[in-house]
Amino acid sequence: MTRVPPNDEDAKVQTALARIEQIKSQINLSSSPMSRQAPKDMARERAAADFNIEALAMLWAGGEKQYRLVQKAYGIIKDDPLLVVQAPRNFLELSKDEMREFTMGQIFRVIQFMKETEDKELAHEVGMATNVYSESFSMRFFVHDSLFRNVVNMLGNKEQQDRYNDDISNFRIFGCFAMTELGHSSALRDIETTATYDFATDEFIIDSPTITATKWWIGMSGQTATHTVVIAQTLVDKKNVGLNWFVVPLRSKYTGELEPGVQIGDIGAKVGHAGLDNGWIQFREKRIPRHDMLAKWVSLNRQGEFTPAPNPAVMYATLIPERLSLITGTTQIISQALAIATRYGVVRRQGNKNQQIMDYQSHYVKIVPAIAFMYMLKTAGVTMHEQFAVLTGDGKMDPVVYLNHMGDMHALSASLKGLAGWYATDILETCRRSCGGHAYSSYNAIGHIIGDWGVMTTGGGDNVVLLQQCARYLLYRLEQQLEYDQYPDLLFKSSGSYIKDAKRYLDNKTWGTNDAGDCLKDFTLIQEAMNTILVKRLYTIQQALKNGSTHNDVLLESVRVSELHCASFIFSVCAEKFGQQKGASKDIEPSVLAIMKKLTAVWGMHVLYTYGDQGFKEGYFTPEQINSIEKTYLELCKSLRMQVIGLTDGFGFPDFILKAPIARYDGDIYQPYLETLIASPGSTGVPAYHAKYIKPLTEQENPNVLKK
Amino acid sequence: MTRVPPNDEDAKVQTALARIEQIKSQINLSSSPMSRQAPKDMARERAAADFNIEALAMLWAGGEKQYRLVQKAYGIIKDDPLLVVQAPRNFLELSKDEMREFTMGQIFRVIQFMKETEDKELAHEVGMATNVYSESFSMRFFVHDSLFRNVVNMLGNKEQQDRYNDDISNFRIFGCFAMTELGHSSALRDIETTATYDFATDEFIIDSPTITATKWWIGMSGQTATHTVVIAQTLVDKKNVGLNWFVVPLRSKYTGELEPGVQIGDIGAKVGHAGLDNGWIQFREKRIPRHDMLAKWVSLNRQGEFTPAPNPAVMYATLIPERLSLITGTTQIISQALAIATRYGVVRRQGNKNQQIMDYQSHYVKIVPAIAFMYMLKTAGVTMHEQFAVLTGDGKMDPVVYLNHMGDMHALSASLKGLAGWYATDILETCRRSCGGHAYSSYNAIGHIIGDWGVMTTGGGDNVVLLQQCARYLLYRLEQQLEYDQYPDLLFKSSGSYIKDAKRYLDNKTWGTNDAGDCLKDFTLIQEAMNTILVKRLYTIQQALKNGSTHNDVLLESVRVSELHCASFIFSVCAEKFGQQKGASKDIEPSVLAIMKKLTAVWGMHVLYTYGDQGFKEGYFTPEQINSIEKTYLELCKSLRMQVIGLTDGFGFPDFILKAPIARYDGDIYQPYLETLIASPGSTGVPAYHAKYIKPLTEQENPNVLKK
Structure with missing residues (x-):
């Protein structure tokens, strides 16, 4: 395959490398008990995984073949100077103009690869690996390859598709x-x-x-x-x-x-x-x-x-795939921040007993559910994409069925954007804080990820508006159900299907158990609580509207109900897939199935814990139950404390993808971190402005000293 | 006074300005109903303030004299090219290296001003105004002028102070x-x-x-x-x-x-x-x-x-002023983001009824309490600085009294850093989302503020650690009180003084009212609830520790109790100052006192709403009371909806300080915003990399078309 000739910058690189070596020769790189302990901790944590990490990585990647392909693609892009910034330059300190150019260079190179490589699956995966490496590339490529192309194909007629598609596919x-x-x-x-x-x-x-x-x-x-x-x-x-x-x-x-x-x-x-x-x-x-x-x-x-x-509605259907792409985005980006924060959390020791910071409750109770969410979302995402495929599969669907599906799909994808967008923001803040000051350094990538993520919560439709749209759909369905006993038959299990049993849920008094620990054995207790709270809250909102409240008066409540709707849907998909010993789960490696079942429980308890207030406001949860949910949740997170490295290894990111020296796979973080700083151009020596702003002040003699 | 000769860049500036004019001549700047409505909305909102805005601004600034001085200082720095970046350059797009240099230039210039100006108060205020303009300046100056100087003076002996102080003060x-x-x-x-x-x-x-x-x-x-x-x-x-x-x-x-x-x-x-x-x-x-x-x-x-x-302990006392400086930092920075989000929120119209986005419940219920927090924190900050002055005032304090004070002051300042640091982070995220996509543009300053703020939650002591230290202090006091009926006599009202009545609070069953609306008339209902929940939660934690839980097992609960401790202290200070018609409030202009009383109520209800789960878990709040708190809180925020412009005007920031075109004082936002983009160098024209990466792809002929 054509190799792009190296930039005429070899000499520059050699000078930079010489400068770095010169500085390194003058500083102290001696190890300390702390720096020697870090790799040992990492190895111990990795060994503590009670599941087959590679098998989990295959599940995450979408199967063994896909896993191998992804790893191969990472290997290909790693040393390609047009796809990955090569040392001593650092991707994380490219300027805006450099990033604009570098990203177009990536597009150019990926297209070249796609045109020149026989193995089309691999070529595609090289593009996907580059997506994972750079969100800027991902978005820029996506605009053409997905947004533009989708509109032409979903809204253009045959002649128009024919006129543009070949040029689109060949990037003319x-x-x-x-x-x-x-x-x-x-x-x-x-x-x-x-x-x-x-x-x-x-x-x-x-x-x-x-x-x-x-x-x-x-x-x-x-x-x-x-x-x-x-x-x-x-x-x-x-x-x-x-x-x-x-x-x-x-x-x-x-x-x-x-x-x-x-x-x-x-x-x-x-x-x-x-x-x-x-x-x-x-x-x-x-x-x-x-x-x-x-x-x-x-x-x-x-x-x-x-x-x-x-x-x-057909004109707006084009917006659904954009929202579903958020699933890919979340699992692709947020998981990187989690891998960084988790790795740092196990190699860093601090505090009275010099324990690993991951051992603090404040740490693992935030990290474990966040990791669980990644796996839950990935799983639910497959289901949602399947449902969308049914919807768009052939144009011959009965219009009424189509519109019913579209309504549910719109509500679900809208609430997904709200839930995932916001929870992911919280997770990023957790990751940032979990790295102490070191996330404040650009070189540890989390700041960059947070910057990129910003657009997810405000672009592509405001989350509040989308969640409100979901709530309105659910309120409509509830009314149809309660007044006319009507719920549409659909070709797939709709996210709102619990509304069919609305009357039963409304009749529920308090939750069926005073020991939330029962949930771990019986996921239906969790689902029952979620569904009951959803229906009761929707009914309360509906009554408020009937009694003169405006939609705006109940906006914040509507938003929260819609979040819960989506969270509950995700739980239901995963509980079905991982919560049983048979059925959907039979293809999954047993140790992986076991950990996925635990993660499903974490997600379920996380949702009950997080939306518990919605339950007690309805008189459904008693104080004792709330305390029991909290206790169970905290203990469950603690029981998974030692799995965090295995779980984040399951994402399969090589070090060059994560970019953060504090998140090295081998746990040997300190020297690479210091070397990263040294490599930054101009990080040593007297700054150019010294003569202008510093010297005129500091060179003044102290008159009092002179007088003496 | 010496004017620094203008940089040799006049020609460059002229070229840039000519380029901007040329682009403007080609584009459409015609107004629309939306752009014409914006300034009208802003004026209407400003007129709706039911208090004297300038009098509020004086309270915020610390008095009329101080207010005039601050405004004068803003006037001085505005046109000084060493202190404020002059158009068409934009402070918000300076590179790292440019910022390093520009900030040192600001320091040089402020020092020059301090040396050359007769009016020392004004010179000091020029430095303060530059602080407000740039957090980088603020921190860089603070390191020398406060951190370094404080250590030399708090820990150095007379000879050492004499040896260094003159050089420190003269920046030699x-x-x-x-x-x-x-x-x-x-x-x-x-x-x-x-x-x-x-x-x-x-x-x-x-x-x-x-x-x-x-x-x-x-x-x-x-x-x-x-x-x-x-x-x-x-x-x-x-x-x-x-x-x-x-x-x-x-x-x-x-x-x-x-x-x-x-x-x-x-x-x-x-x-x-x-x-x-x-x-x-x-x-x-x-x-x-x-x-x-x-x-x-x-x-x-x-x-x-x-x-x-x-x-x-004397060695660590140096860290308390750093934490107290967070009060200044918060009110100086977060208030800017709030001013930006608030102004945009009233001029932007969107949605079915084309209403102002500030009218959405999701908007004002977040913004109003955040604004209230700024005023509460400013007020409580004065008290805390006074208390710290007592502590450090003369070295002759009785050692036991000193240590008791230090313990309470440490616990309070530590919990303050946690509460204010984290709530401020939430507020910034609220502000970001409130601007829709426009906070994602660097030119609207919020992204820059968020970046700067990052260090506040992880630097200067980890918030979790600090909050835990506060909880340990409170647990110790509770034990002393319950076991030995001992609480130390202090020279000022200590933040933990409610613990003196611990037994009474523990005996409380449920809250004394089922209508939270009563709180607005009687602030003692709020304080009683806060104190009761604090003591009950501390007692629960204490019992858990006695029954075998580790401090780590109750870490998250400890953190939350400490947050509430600080939130309650802030409320108590403000309730005392603004909640009554007499006493401390007599110097305050009546309309300002009235609005401050309302803001105190907002803060009180915000705390009960936010920490309501803590009360519910103790069986102290019933579901009905929780619902009533929520209702009262939402209505209270709504009742202050039309005050938001007056309240943020009270911060007194000129447009050049806020830097965000979407937050123009006059509400005329669209043209300045577009012009800001145009002014960015290289924002128009063909990019240099076109020939390298774009043309080789797009210039290819479509073979299918050629064949036809």
């Missing part, structure tokens, strides 16, 4: 996704961009009529994209026929210069994703042919007759 | 504070750095014996400091006589080159405070004279006889 064009505007995000209805049909020329005129109509945050538009899909108010013969999507060229394929009628700027400095060129776009009466309005569901003929979509 | 030396090591932070006992007395030469040999002994994170050591204070194990005649502090020279005053026997590197890239040159230090048998061991409380004579401190 790069596409982006122009939805959000400076003044409008979650409320699509208020989008200002217009697409006005000009009958005379058979064209649409795409225009940004005001400053707040400026498309904003558009990933890959800042420096790269040759095309975009744009959502715009469609004006035909002075009538607004609604929002539609259009394909619009942005830049010359040859020069990168902007098309006439298009103004674009890079969005500039952001909290994360420095390698993604978000941009703003203004259309200044940009003309495109009529046939570039995406027309699978709608159409406009030469006579100006517009045919709307049979159901507006 | 810059000092730093070398405590933390790579392997050791919260556990000082394990510090590895040694100071070995060499009888032959009458010197100490300061040495870093291993890699983990490397001093780490030392602020100002990376590029600036000429001196440091160092804590080290003191070895005299092969005997370890304990930890002591030493003054050690690091760099030449003239050249900035390192002293022999000293190795230093800059700590490199961090999550925040890019302008602070944290560094690592290794001492390689660095020799210093015996008289540079700080010797107010300890001494070593020429014969090698060491006299230890009368009480080791």
